[in-house]
Every structure is written in C-alpha cells, then in structure tokens.
C-alpha cells in the first residue's frame with residue numbers, strides 16, 4: 332500500500348461505508364503477515380475507524396481484528412486482557428500431572444498458537460463461532476459483548492482463556508474459570524470450570540487438555556479450596572484425566588425459558 336491509497340472501510344456507529352485515505356509508508360507494508368497485522372492496527376488508529384469490513388487487496392481476509400480509537404464510539408474493541416496475563420506465565424507447569432505428547436505448555440501451545448486471556452477484539456476473531464460449538468450463544472452484538480466483558484473484568488473473578496491461531500487470527504479454543512466467594516471454610520474461594528470448547532477443526536491437538544490443565548493449576552494458584560464442573564456423561568473420562576471425580580451429589584436445575592435475555 333502506498334501513501335494515500337484508498338480502502339473501503341465501515342466505521343463503527345455509522346450505517347454507510349466511507350472511503351478513507353491512509354498516510355502510510357509504502358514499502359514497509361509489503362512483508363509477512365505479522366508485519367501487516369501490526370500496521371493494520373496503526374492503520375486503524377490513523378482513521379479512527381473501529382472496524383474494517385472490507386480492505387484493500389493487500390489484506391486478503393475480509394476481517395482482521397478491530398480496535399476502536401474513536402472517542403465518541405462508546406464501544407472499544409481492543410487487546411485489553413480480561414485478567415492479568417502474567418498469571419498464566421507464572422503457573423507452575425512442572426506440577427501439571429497430565430502427560431502431553433508432543434510436549435506443549437501455556438507458553439508454547441503449538442506451532443502458530445498463543446494461549447492468553449480473552450480480550451474484546453476477540454469478538455471479531457471468531458470467539459462466538461467457537462462457543463457456538465458448545466451451546467446456543469444467541470445473536471450477541473459488540474455492545475452486549477463489551478458490556479458483559481467489562482462487568483466480568485471488573486469483578487476480577489472471570490478467567491476466560493483463549494487459544495488463538497496467530498496465522499488465521501482466529502480463536503480456536505476457549506475455557507473459563509470462575510472463582511466463587513464463600514463465607515464457609517473460613518471465607519474460602521471455590522473454582523468453577525465453564526465453557527470448555529475446542530473448535531472442531533482443532534480437536535485432538537491436546538488443546539482441550541491444555542486448557543483444563545491450565546485452569547486447574549490456576550485455581551490452585553488462586554487458592555481455591557476446590558474446583559468443580561458439570562459435564563455430559565460422554566465427557567466424564569476426559570475430565571478424569573485431570574483428577575476430577577464424579578460427585579455423589581446430584582446436579583439440579585430449574586430453567587426459566589423466557590428469562591435471561593440480555594437487555595441493554
């Protein structure tokens with residue numbers, strides 16, 4: 332791309348498309364994808380657009396991530412993690428009891444993969460596409476997503492972990508640890524594992540095992556006195572690998588079919 336090249340962009344909050352001119356250094360934009368991606372983020376900040384739906388032919392895929400730099404936007408999709416990433420780096424992986432062959436770890440989850448906390452920019456990296464392979468997600472808007480994300484981040488009790496394919500810039504797996512605060516057991520904390528799902532094209536690459544191992548170790552690091560989860564009978568053998576055992580207690584529920592919709 333050269334200085335003053337034109338791209339079609341769609342800006343946040345605006346229904347119609349607009350054309351933007353980018354004051355861009357030409358030669359450096361030609362190069363490997365990682366380089367292009369970095370510049371893509373610069374490009375967004377130049378224009379103030381939050382979302383690039385259609386880009387110059389230099390960007391072969393229709394949608395990269397989105398970062399909104401518009402002050403009046405009110406909707407910021409960015410790379411801010413939902414929890415402190417160093418928590419993952421500081422895990423004592425040597426105390427993991429589950430075998431990995433070939434060996435992978437939180438810092439090296441596999442070729443072209445990164446394991447990290449969720450951020451709002453993942454909305455446009457197929458986060459919901461992966462979740463929808465587990466259950467119904469509903470038609471969530473970026474506004475609903477950021478509002479829920481902010482709530483979870485502020486609470487400090489939601490550890491949503493994702494695996495990103497950095498070549499495709501797509502989320503390929505996710506799992507969540509929630510910490511629940513108690514008065515019992517001397518005001519203890521309990522962990523819950525939720526929404527463990529690996530994209531069907533990435534199953535069998537040990538990512539499910541990696542995610543559950545990571546969250547189990549994380550719950551220990553966060554000083555939970557126990558960690559629990561609910562799963563279908565077909566997944567019991569999977570969780571037994573990590574030391575989970577079926578409880579003698581019965582899981583009970585009462586569903587409210589018409590409630591629970593997100594109202595903005």
Ligand SMILES: CC(C)(COP(=O)(O)OP(=O)(O)OC[C@H]1O[C@@H](n2cnc3c(N)ncnc32)[C@H](O)[C@@H]1OP(=O)(O)O)[C@@H](O)C(=O)NCCC(=O)NCCS
Nearest residue numbers: 465527528529534535536537538539540562565566568569
């Ligand atoms: C269950 C799921 C997360 C496993 O992820 P995955 O990345 O495919 O699994 P892995 O490659 O990490 O498999 C690890 C091990 O578990 C085994 N395994 C995988 N799924 C299993 C299952 N449902 N039951 C028993 N063992 C299973 C594998 O054979 C492998 O065994 P090994 O280590 O002895 O070779 C994945 O299949 C998935 O997303 N399923 C749909 C959503 C779902 O059911 N989530 C769980 C909600 S409780």
